[in-house]
Amino acid sequence: MNCQHVGTLKVLSKLNQDKSDAVIALAGNPNTGKSTVFNGLTGLKQHTGNWPGKTVVLAKGNYRYRNKIITLVDLPGTYSLLANSADEQVARDFICFGNPEATIVVVDATCLERNLNLVLQVIEITPRAILCVNLIDEAKRKGIVIDFPKLEALLGIPVVPTAARDKVGLAALKESLHQVVFEHKQLQPLSIRYQERIEVAVATIQREIEPFLRGKINSRWVALRLLDGDTTLITEILNYISGTGPDSWEQGSNELKAVKCYE
Amino acid sequence: MSNEENCFQGIVAQAQTAGAEVGPVRDQLVLDLYRQTQEIARQVVKRQGKKEDFDHKIDDFVTSKYFGYPLMLTLLSLILWLTVSGANYPSQLLSNLLFGFGSHLTALCQWLKAPDWLHGILVLGLYRCMAWVISVMLPPMAIFFPLFTFLEELGYLPRVAFNLDRGFKRAGAHGKQVLTMCMGFGCNAAGVTACRIIESPRERLIATLTNNFVPCNGRFPTLIAMAAIFLSALVGTANNLLTTGLVVGVVVFGILVTLLISRLLSQTLLKGVPSTFTLELPPYRWPKMGTLLIRSVLDRTLFVLVRAVVVAAPAGMIIWILANVYIGEVSIIGHLGGFLQGFGYLLGLDGYIILAFLLGLPANEIVIPILIMSYLSEGVMVEPSSIEDLHRLLVANGWTWLTALNMMLFSLLHFPCATTLLTIRKETQSLKWTVLAALIPTGVAILVCFLVAQLARACGLV
Numbered sequence: 086m087n088c089q090h091v092g093t094l095k096v097l098s099k100l101n102q103d104k105s106d107a108v109i110a111l112a113g114n115p116n117t118g119k120s121t122v123f124n125g126l127t128g129l130k131q132h133t134g135n136w137p138g139k140t141v142v143l144a145k146g147n148y149r150y151r152n153k154i155i156t157l158v159d160l161p162g163t164y165s166l167l168a169n170s171a172d173e174q175v176a177r178d179f180i181c182f183g184n185p186e187a188t189i190v191v192v193d194a195t196c197l198e199r200n201l202n203l204v205l206q207v208i209e210i211t212p213r214a215i216l217c218v219n220l221i222d223e224a225k226r227k228g229i230v231i232d233f234p235k236l237e238a239l240l241g242i243p244v245v246p247t248a249a250r251d252k253v254g255l256a257a258l259k260e261s262l263h264q265v266v267f268e269h270k271q272l273q274p275l276s277i278r279y280q281e282r283i284e285v286a287v288a289t290i291q292r293e294i295e296p297f298l299r300g301k302i303n304s305r306w307v308a309l310r311l312l313d314g315d316t317t318l319i320t321e322i323l324n325y326i327s328g329t330g331p332d333s334w335e336q337g338s339n340e341l342k343a344v345k346c347y348e
Numbered sequence: 349m350s351n352e353e354n355c356f357q358g359i360v361a362q363a364q365t366a367g368a369e370v371g372p373v374r375d376q377l378v379l380d381l382y383r384q385t386q387e388i389a390r391q392v393v394k395r396q397g398k399k400e401d402f403d404h405k406i407d408d409f410v411t412s413k414y415f416g417y418p419l420m421l422t423l424l425s426l427i428l429w430l431t432v433s434g435a436n437y438p439s440q441l442l443s444n445l446l447f448g449f450g451s452h453l454t455a456l457c458q459w460l461k462a463p464d465w466l467h468g469i470l471v472l473g474l475y476r477c478m479a480w481v482i483s484v485m486l487p488p489m490a491i492f493f494p495l496f497t498f499l500e501e502l503g504y505l506p507r508v509a510f511n512l513d514r515g516f517k518r519a520g521a522h523g524k525q526v527l528t529m530c531m532g533f534g535c536n537a538a539g540v541t542a543c544r545i546i547e548s549p550r551e552r553l554i555a556t557l558t559n560n561f562v563p564c565n566g567r568f569p570t571l572i573a574m575a576a577i578f579l580s581a582l583v584g585t586a587n588n589l590l591t592t593g594l595v596v597g598v599v600v601f602g603i604l605v606t607l608l609i610s611r612l613l614s615q616t617l618l619k620g621v622p623s624t625f626t627l628e629l630p631p632y633r634w635p636k637m638g639t640l641l642i643r644s645v646l647d648r649t650l651f652v653l654v655r656a657v658v659v660a661a662p663a664g665m666i667i668w669i670l671a672n673v674y675i676g677e678v679s680i681i682g683h684l685g686g687f688l689q690g691f692g693y694l695l696g697l698d699g700y701i702i703l704a705f706l707l708g709l710p711a712n713e714i715v716i717p718i719l720i721m722s723y724l725s726e727g728v729m730v731e732p733s734s735i736e737d738l739h740r741l742l743v744a745n746g747w748t749w750l751t752a753l754n755m756m757l758f759s760l761l762h763f764p765c766a767t768t769l770l771t772i773r774k775e776t777q778s779l780k781w782t783v784l785a786a787l788i789p790t791g792v793a794i795l796v797c798f799l800v801a802q803l804a805r806a807c808g809l810v
Contacts, residue, residue, distance in 0.1 A: 167374070170547035198389035202381055228396040236392045279380045283373065286366045293359050311363035313373045319360055323353060 105147060105156040107266045110180055112207055113191035114200050115162035118219045120144075121249040122191050123159045126259070143175070150259045153267060158185070164199075166206045167315075174317055180210050181302060182325045186266045187213040189258070194224035194231060194246070208242060208274035210306050215243045215261055222248040241274040276305075286312055301326060372621065403632055407507065411629075416511040423504075425596050427495045432572055432595065433588040435487035442486065446479035468672055469665050473721075477664025480717040481656050484569045489649045492565065496533065497644035501635035505530050509627060517622050519607045520614025522551035524627065525558075529606065532562035535652055536764055537771040539564075544775070550620045553781060554610050556772055560764040560789045561606040563599060565652055566712035570759050571595050573716065577739050578752035602760050605792060617784075655767070659711040667707065667721050681722045695794060696754035696801025698746065705758065710766045715759070750810045754797045761793035 113119040127146030144159040160179055161172040180188050190207050192200035197218070208214050218231065237244040243261045247254030264270045278284070290308035298304050302322065310318050367373045409415055453475060457467040499505060505527060513523030524546050532539030539559040546552040563571055575594040579586035614620065670681040678686070681703065689699035700722045708715035720738070723745045742751070763786040764772070773782040804810050 167378075173547075197393055198385055201385035201388055205381055205385060230394040230396055232392045232394070236388070239388050239391065277381055277384055280376055282370050283376060283380075286370055290359065290363045290366065293362070294356075297356055297359075308363070309377070311360055312367045312370070313377060314364055314367050319356075323356065 104154065106153040107186040108156045108158060108183070109262065109266070110183065110185040110188040111157055111159045111191065112176055112180065112188055112203065113160075113162060113217075114164055114193065114203055117162070117191050117193040117200065118249050119162060119191040120159065122189075122217060122219060122247065122255070122258075123157060125249045125252055125255050127157055143179075148259075151263055151267075153263070155262070155266075158183075163203065165203060166210070167313075177210075178321055180207060181306075182321060185211075185213075187215060187262060189215045189217050189262065191217045191219050194218045194221045195227055195229060197231060204240065205275070205277050208240065209277055209309075210303055212242075212272050212274050213265055214272070214274065215245065215258070215265060216240060217254075217258055218244060218246045219249050221246045222251065222253070239275060242272050243270075279309075283312070297326060298322075299326065403629075406632060407629060410504070410507045411510050416507075420508055420511060421596070421600075423499065424599065425592060427492065427499075428595050428599075429588060429592040430495060431488045431492045431568070432592050434491045435572075436588075438487040438490075439483055442483035443479070446483055447476070450475055450479060465672075469668055473664040473666075473668025474661050475664075477660045477667070477714065477717045477721070478657055480720070481660040481713050482653065484573075484716070485565070485656060485713055486649070486653055488568055488572070489565050489652060490645065492568070493534065493644040493648040494641055496530075497640050497648070498635055500530075501640055503630050503632045506627060506629050510629065513627070515607055516610065519611040520618075520620070520622055521554045521607075521610040522546045522548065522622055525551070525555040525606075525610070528555045528559060529562045529603070532559045532564060534565055534648055536560055536562070536564045536768040540768060540771045540775055548620075550614075550618050551622060553776065554613050554618055556776060557613065557781070557785050557788060558606045558609050560768065560785070561602045561609070561761065561792075563602060563760055564712065564765075566656060566765065567759050568595075570712070570716055571598055571756055573738065574752045574756045574759070577742060577747070578749050578756065580739060581743075581747070581749040581752060598756055598760055601757075605761065609788065609792065656711050656713040660714045660717065663707070663710060663714050664717065664721075667718050671721055671724075685722060694801065695758070695797040696750045696804065697758065697797065698751070700745075701751070701755060701758075705762055708765075709763070712759070712765050748810050750801060750804050754800055757800065758793050758797050761789055761796060763787075763790045763793075 111119060111123055123144065123146065127148050143161070146157050146159070148155055148157065158179065160176040163170075163173045163176045166173055166177040166180070179185070188207055188211055190204045192204060204214075204216055216236070218233070218236075221231075224231065231246070233244050233246055243265065245254055245258045245261050247258060249255065265272065279287070287305065287308045290311055291304050294307055294311070295304045298307060302325070307318075307322065370376070410419060450471060453471045454467065457471060508530065509523050509526040512526045516523050516525050525543075527545065528539050528542040530539075531542040536559050539562065540556050543552050543555045543559065546555055572591060572595055575591045575598070576586040579590050579594065583590075614622075667681070670684070671679050673680050675683060681700075684703050685699035687699065688702040692698040692700075692702045695702075700719060703722065704715045704719040707718050720741065723741055763769075769782055769786060772785045773779065776782065
């Protein structure tokens with residue numbers, strides 16, 4: 086069991102060794118055909134590797150579209166980003182601290198409601214998200230009809246229907262991504278509203294935390310996580326903001342290390 | 349630490365106080381999130397035609413308020429009944445075969461003019477213990493494991509977890525603990541390893557520490573045999589239906605103890621609130637029978653059996669030596685049994701039973717063979733090849749229905765076997781929790797057996 090505490094920064098420095106124009110995260114629930122989308126976009130040009138210190142596998146691949154090289158990082162399949170598990174924590178850390186130029190969330194068209202939970206959590210962290218509604222062929226067979234324009238209007242991010250097994254919609258997905266990343270298409274994603282007492286508490290914390298984050302991370306999201314008592318996040322935030330490597334944090338993160346060893 | 353960091357930690361502390369004031373923040377966040385996704389899905393998704401989801405219909409029944417629990421109990425009873433009634437005949441057959449071969453081995457030893465002690469160690473100790481373990485364990489496992497794997501492959505187990513989630517949540521534990529318990533039916537060591545699926549360390553520990561309250565396959569034969577003996581001692585007869593009912597009752601009691609201890613742990617040693625999790629109910633799939641049989645027989649049945657035999661063989665030798673080396677007038681095992689007699693009596697058991705459980709630490713399967721061997725060494729020369737023979741032997745050694753009942757309870761609740769303890773040590777990386785994993789169940793077992801014994805005696809029932 087590897088007990089080394091390694092933050093996100095080390096992974097990122099590895100990623101940046103590649104010459105690419107944009108790094109895109111690929112998130113989604115398990116069993117949504119996320120890997121099919123990934124393979125469909127990148128073909129055979131991919132590498133897999135372990136997230137350091139954890140038994141989480143990340144796959145990475147490239148593709149070229151309109152003379153831009155895009156690096157796609159396939160995150161572990163998760164149901165949420167609440168950091169309940171190592172998988173969820175890695176996915177969350179990458180979306181939050183990995184500075185991907187955009188995040189594609191792949192969902193299963195046959196159970197959209199369940200999958201939307203993750204989508205809302207992603208757009209709570211980053212506004213640069215694209216929704217890929219996969220398995221539309223299966224949904225059609227089951228008699229499920231989805232109003233895509235309406236979904237796009239409600240969520241405030243681009244929505245692309247795909248059937249990745251048959252390569253349907255992948256071209257549209259590339260184009261949509263291109264617009265978000267390189268043509269700076271403005272997105273205004275839906276923000277989840279919580280109960281009044283939570284909103285009040287969040288507003289207070291958000292005001293205080295704002296100066297520390299220096300605009301690097303979404304302050305509302307950080308405030309929510311702090312209110313939630315998410316301790317796994319605190320060290321990562323401090324690393325990220327101060328820009329120091331994780332090594333200088335070894336002593337302060339003893340408790341965190343113990344937890345990780347256990348995993 | 350820089351000034352800025354201190355400030356940041358200050359805000360963190362402040363946020364935590366605010367969070368405590370607001371109440372269960374995580375639950376509320378998740379609730380609000382679900383409310384909004386539901387609203388979006390309602391506006392966007394339409395279902396056309398009459399192609400209703402068949403799985404959903406089944407799930408509405410399987411996980412419904414009124415049918416969920418009875419269905420689970422029925423399935424559990426059905427599996428156990430098939431195991432109990434189906435295992436009797438092949439068990440008898442195997443036993444006759446193996447013990448018959450044993451007498452040939454004895455003849456061979458005589459022909460070779462082997463010394464008595466060698467014959468004793470090899471044939472009466474090693475071989476008989478192995479023969480017992482195989483004939484008693486193999487048939488029930490060969491029935492139980494395929495049936496259980498069938499339910500698993502079908503996709504029923506996540507529904508069980510769904511049904512019981514509420515109970516476990518109330519006990520401060522994780523709904524997925526049910527899945528680890530299901531694995532525990534096969535083998536507690538496997539159940540402990542399965543606790544990895546629980547992400548929160550606190551709830552994983554609770555599941556690890558209480559997994560032992562689910563009787564594993566090594567203990568099922570003991571429970572079944574004791575249930576039959578209990579019933580014939582109390583009501584005179586023991587048919588398969590009554591025996592199954594009693595075993596189901598013991599299993600349900602084990603689940604209740606699991607809930608109770610989980611609750612106690614989550615209020616004392618492992619304080620905290622249960623975390624929210626998503627449990628996917630996978631689509632039902634009709635299992636491929638060929639794969640199912642191969643997987644359950646090779647991966648599970650033979651695996652557990654080989655492990656039991658490997659442990660039983662040397663244990664049989666050691667027990668035979670203990671039973672046949674005399675210090676003064678009494679064998680070593682007699683001395684040990686006598687030493688534990690007082691404690692055993694307090695629990696409604698006797699010294700030999702306690703000794704058998706202690707010596708059976710390597711594997712629960714060998715508890716009964718050890719017990720038989722120690723009784724036999726006292727001069728009652730019966731070779732128990734059937735439940736009736738076993739019953740006669742036990743009654744001759746002073747057993748009552750209380751002894752059988754408490755033997756079941758002690759077997760259900762006592763410390764995990766050595767393999768399970770080693771697995772716990774490996775999984776928790778902590779000696780402290782491993783020791784507690786042995787102490788907590790043992791404490792519960794002693795307490796329950798003591799209370800039952802004292803109550804029965806006070807009421808003059810024995």
